[in-house]
Amino acid sequence: MNEHVRHTSAARELKDNVAVPFERARAMPPSVYTSEEFLAQELEYIFKREWFCAGRASALANLGDYTTFELAGQPVMVIRDKDGTLRAQSNVCLHRMSTLLTGSGNTKAIVCPYHAWSYNLDGTMRGAPAMKQNEGFCKENYRLPQVRCEEWLGWIMVTLNPDALPVSETLREVEGLIGQYGMENYSQTFFETHEWDTNWKVLAENFMESYHLPVCHAGTIGGLSKLDEMDCPPGKEAFNYHFILKDDTLKIALAHPSNTRLEGNWRRTTTLLAIYPSLLITLTPGYFWYLSLHPHGVGKVDILFGGGMSPDFVNDPDARKHFDKLKNLLDDVNVEDRGCTEKVYRGLCSEFAAPGHLSHLERPNYDFARWISSKIPA
Ligand code: FES
Numbered sequence: 001m002n003e004h005v006r007h008t009s010a011a012r013e014l015k016d017n018v019a020v021p022f023e024r025a026r027a028m029p030p031s032v033y034t035s036e037e038f039l040a041q042e043l044e045y046i047f048k049r050e051w052f053c054a055g056r057a058s059a060l061a062n063l064g065d066y067t068t069f070e071l072a073g074q075p076v077m078v079i080r081d082k083d084g085t086l087r088a089q090s091n092v093c094l095h096r097m098s099t100l101l102t103g104s105g106n107t108k109a110i111v112c113p114y115h116a117w118s119y120n121l122d123g124t125m126r127g128a129p130a131m132k133q134n135e136g137f138c139k140e141n142y143r144l145p146q147v148r149c150e151e152w153l154g155w156i157m158v159t160l161n162p163d164a165l166p167v168s169e170t171l172r173e174v175e176g177l178i179g180q181y182g183m184e185n186y187s188q189t190f191f192e193t194h195e196w197d198t199n200w201k202v203l204a205e206n207f208m209e210s211y212h213l214p215v216c217h218a219g220t221i222g223g224l225s226k227l228d229e230m231d232c233p234p235g236k237e238a239f240n241y242h243f244i245l246k247d248d249t250l251k252i253a254l255a256h257p258s259n260t261r262l263e264g265n266w267r268r269t270t271t272l273l274a275i276y277p278s279l280l281i282t283l284t285p286g287y288f289w290y291l292s293l294h295p296h297g298v299g300k301v302d303i304l305f306g307g308g309m310s311p312d313f314v315n316d317p318d319a320r321k322h323f324d325k326l327k328n329l330l331d332d333v334n335v336e337d338r339g340c341t342e343k344v345y346r347g348l349c350s351e352f353a354a355p356g357h358l359s360h361l362e363r364p365n366y367d368f369a370r371w372i373s374s375k376i377p378a
């Protein structure tokens with residue numbers, strides 16, 4: 001007998017999962033983390049259409065500074081052009097289609113590592129060796145395809161979607177919420193890339209809730225944050241956020257004495273922003289750090305990890321000391337998060353995996369799940 005197998009897609013399961021009100025909500029079903037079909041939908045409906053963060057604009061300060069990454073399968077470069085603008089464009093050669101630049105760095109021209117066709121910073125062709133005899137070849141006809149790139153509060157934002165709304169419009173409410181920190185003036189002191197063995201959403205969700213801080217981070221920042229001093233309001237359309245009040249154990253998490261912009265509790269408030277789909281920012285009065293995530297298969301995530309200090313701490317004579325302390329702390333915190341999120345992924349792959357109920361401190365996770373579900377046709 002050829003039984004008709006009923007196939008419930010991950011998108012369908014998620015839709016049912018998020019139809020429940022928050023008061024009774026559960027974690028997302030395992031299939032949304034492990035299904036190849038769902039990953040393909042995420043790439044198509046989320047990463048190809050939304051804004052992706054490629055780091056801080058100040059990290060590409062000089063003419064010819066560049067960085068490269070893959071966005072929904074497309075190799076892309078962002079480069080500081082001669083006129084000072086940040087330009088995003090295809091990182092694929094127009095000859096036999098090798099990728100061009102690798103990693104991050106500085107260059108005067110974009111030279112293909114295969115046969116040395118070369119391009120100006122604006123993507124127009126500069127020259128190609130031994131191409132005089134092909135009658136069809138005309139260098140004026142070649143230019144690297146351009147990709148949309150916007151600078152927003154110091155972030156480099158890129159999208160493959162010609163119809164996406166401008167970042168400043170989509171994220172106007174973020175500016176209202178955290179404007180008083182002056183995040184655009186924070187400077188980046190480190191930038192690294194990592195790859196962890198977990199699904200990208202597990203790491204994003206880990207960031208969105210501080211419920212895990214006292215336990216997963218018992219060895220580092222766990223003691224600095226109390227569950228009853230966390231505030232997790234409902235999310236907004238394009239992002240979610242929550243607040244933690246910090247005590248004075250870690251000086252750099254509080255406003256510097258020379259900082260007169262922040263008042264009252266804001267002087268010790270950490271804001272955690274999750275900008276959909278995958279830009280996660282921890283913003284404190286003294287420092288910031290961020291993750292920008294991109295899936296790398298269902299079980300791996302590519303991570304851009306950077307951070308730095310507010311201008312008042314940078315200008316402090318003890319800046320080096322502050323920075324070293326911060327970076328060591330973040331590295332230790334990351335080891336703990338890596339352990340927890342890789343364990344979650346292993347658990348999710350189990351046949352025993354079943355989503356439990358969410359705490360009120362996981363409100364942002366619920367909003368994230370609803371956002372994802374709204375983007376993916378079920
Ligand atoms: S593939 Fe780039 S020069 Fe040949």
Ligand SMILES: [Fe+2]
Nearest residue numbers: 206216217337
């Ligand atoms: Fe964490």
